[in-house]
Structure formats: structure tokens, C-alpha cells
Amino acid sequence: MARLYDSRKRILVTGGAGFIGSHLIDKLLEQGHEVLCLDNLFTGTKRNIDHLHGNPRFEFMRHDVTFPLYVEVDEIYNLACPASPIHYQHDPVQTTKTSVHGAINMLGLAKRLRCKIFQASTSEVYGDPHVHPQPEEYWGNVNPIGTRSCYDEGKRCAETLFFDYHRQHGLDIKVARIFNTYGPRMHHADGRVVSNFIVQALSGLPITIYGDGSQTRSFCYVDDLVDGFIKLMDSDGSIVGPINLGNPGEFTILELAKKVIELTGQGSELVFEELPADDPRQRQPEIGRARTLLDWEPKIPLEKGLQFTVEYFNRLLPDLVLP
Ligand code: NAD
Ligand code: UDP
Ligand code: UDP
Secondary structure (H helix, E strand, O other): OOOOOOOOOEEEEEOOOOHHHHHHHHHHHHOOOEEEEEEOOOOOOHHHOHHHOOOOOEEEEEOOOOOOOOOOOOEEEEOOOOOOHHHHOOOHHHHHHHHHHHHHHHHHHHHHHOOEEEEEEEHHHHEOOOOOOEOOOOOOEOOOOOOOHHHHHHHHHHHHHHHHHHHHHOOOEEEEEEOOEEOOOOOOOOOOHHHHHHHHHHOOOOEEEEOOOOOEEEOEEHHHHHHHHHHHHOOOOOOOOOEEEOOOOEEEHHHHHHHHHHHHOOOOOEEEEOOOOOOOOOOOEOOHHHHHHHOOOOOOOHHHHHHHHHHHHHHHHHHOOOO
8 A cells, every 4th residue: 555645654463452562553653653452452452552542543442353453554563362371371372373363364364464573473484493592593492282382383373374474475574573572561360470579579578489580581672672673574575584682682581570579778688489380491592693784782671670560560559450
């Protein structure tokens, strides 16, 4: 649906009422584009997009990506999918359907419109990696029948579909493999480590360390991630991915807990609980490709990003009903 007179695009963001999607929408609107936000509100919330109410360039549509969608847009960002273990394990069959049927429908839409399509893939495609840090060439170590498989294998199959539509139908695809991301608008009760620790500390509850806390993760602040999404979408047609997007700074879970305690000024005690099944030992992105091809790297250090996130939860906390 190319426009004759301006460079303003109409952009579809699936999963747009979620944590990352809502930040992406803010940025796209800031750039002057029109945004169609599509979401079934399974894990997302209207609170994340409330501030956009009344913006004439913003539109919300309640829809499930597992069903076909007939709209007219210039670009598609496909983010719809529950992302945390608590959420994606709630209805694992629906999780796989969302990744696989959702990808087929959005790819079918992109094929009809001949438009660019971006896929929010994940570091989980590497599973519990035997290679560290993980470059895009690594094929991963994923359990196909475990409790995380609905998410991991669903996302892997979505990548397969993206590359087959690219090869078979010449579609312009952009596949990003996202590593752990945090920031304001994270779901307060999705069990992810950053939100859990901050909510626990601010509520004066003990901080729950699963296992001995020596496992590592690399945390990327959401604004940095969204910049990477847009750089990838706007990149040359020869760049299809997959491209790792994440912050290479690696921290143990115990180190994260200590930083949160420091920042919140709370004296929460640490309690050690059982490590969940298939919990990866280490995770760190190798972002050489993003640096070279997109001239992208994260800028916001963990302490700064955690501070913004603590401020968000501090404002939100009075409205929260804690589990
Ligand atoms: P989120 O749960 O906040 O957002 C996902 C959104 O998708 C929600 O608003 C949800 O309601 C919506 N959704 C779920 N199923 C849907 C369906 N069938 N139809 C329409 N909408 C549906 O999660 P997030 O952290 O913002 O993640 C966004 C994307 O990024 C996901 O695809 C996720 O897999 C990917 N990702 C996130 C991270 C991270 O650390 N947050 C890491 C890797 C990948
Ligand atoms: N589709 C959609 N919107 C469109 C075009 C297609 O949702 O504008 C969905 C539709 O459900 C279709 C799927 O995308 O089954 C895959 O489309 P494709 O053209 O690749 O294959 P088809 O199944 O139509 O042969
Ligand atoms: N984790 C933890 N305490 C919590 C929540 C999570 O120790 O309250 C651990 C979890 O076992 C994992 C790491 O923190 O090792 C990151 O968990 P998260 O669910 O945020 O991300 P993922 O495992 O999907 O990378």
C-alpha cells in the first residue's frame, strides 16, 4: 500500500499491547508512522497503550493471530506470543498455535501485500546451549518434548516458516533472536527474574533465587532492543537474519539480586528454591552480526535500566494485586 506523497508508513504490530510491543509502537509513532496494534490481550494489557488513546495515527484491534487477518499495511512486526514460562505454559497448545499458525497467517498477509515482515524470535531457539556465547550459526540444544518446548519449538518452527516463505515466495523477511529484555511495562506477575526481584524487594518480600543463583543471563534494556528492531526492519533487503539482539553483559542471578536490593534500598533476604526444569545454565548473546550489519549495540547499562524499571514498579505497585 505504498503512499504517493509521504514516507509515512502504516505499520502492523502484533502483540502490540505487550511489554516490548508497546515500546516499539511508541517509537514508531514518534517517527511519524501510523500504527495498527493487534492483540488478543492474553498477556498484554490496555494499560500499556492507554496513553495512545486519542492519537489519530494509532489504532487498536482485538484479534488472535491464529486466525486469518485481512488488513492493508506497509510493514509487519510479528511479536504476538506469550513470552514467560508461566504464561506460555498456561496453555502450551495455544502457545505453539500462536507461534506457528500466527506465523503462517502473518506471512500469508505479507505475501499478499508484498510487504516486509519482522519476526520476534528468541534466544530460546538455542535451548540449553553447548556453545557460549551463542552465535547465530549455532543450531541449539532444545528438548523437543519438555515443558518449555511449546515455546522453543514453536519459535523454531516460525523461523523455518519465515525462511521458507523467503526462499519459496521471495518475501522480504527480518528475523531477530531476542535475548532477555527488561524495562517498564514488564508484566508484574509473569515470573520473570527482573520483575519478580523488583516486586519482591519493593513489597518487602524475600527474593527467590532458583537453584544456587550461579546461572547467568544477559539483560537488555527495552529501548535499546526496540532501536535494534527498527534498524533491522530498515536494513538492506539482503539482511534477513537471524540476528541476535541482546546485551552481552552477563550477570549471575545472585549478582542481579544484589543490584536490585541495592537500588531499592530494601533489606530483603534471599531464599533459595528449586531450579525449574530445563533452566539454561548460561545465556549470553554474541552480537557481532548486529554490530557489523546494523551498527547496533546496547547503550543502557544494567544499573541505569534497573533504576528506570524500579521507578516504574514503584508507581505501579499501589495498583497491583500481588499473588
Ligand atoms: P508480552 O507477553 O508482554 O507480549 C506479548 C503480546 O502478545 C501480549 O500483549 C499478548 O496479549 C499478545 N498475544 C499472545 N498471544 C496472542 C495471539 N494468539 N494473538 C494476538 N496476540 C497475542 O511479551 P513480550 O516480552 O513483550 O514479548 C514480545 C515478543 O518478544 C514475543 O514474541 C516474545 O516471544 C519475544 N521475546 C521476548 C523476550 C523478553 O525477554 N521479553 C525475549 C525473547 C523473545
Ligand atoms: N492470510 C491472511 N491474510 C491475508 C492472506 C493470507 O491471514 O491477507 C492467511 C490465510 O489464513 C492463509 C495463510 O495466511 O491460509 C497462508 O497464506 P498463503 O497465501 O501462504 O497460503 P494459502 O494457505 O492461502 O495457500
Ligand atoms: N529466576 C530466579 N528467581 C525468580 C525468577 C527467575 O532465580 O524469581 C531465575 C530462573 O531460574 C532463570 C533466570 O532467573 O535461571 C532467568 O529467568 P527468566 O524466567 O527471567 O528468564 P529465562 O529463564 O526465560 O531466561
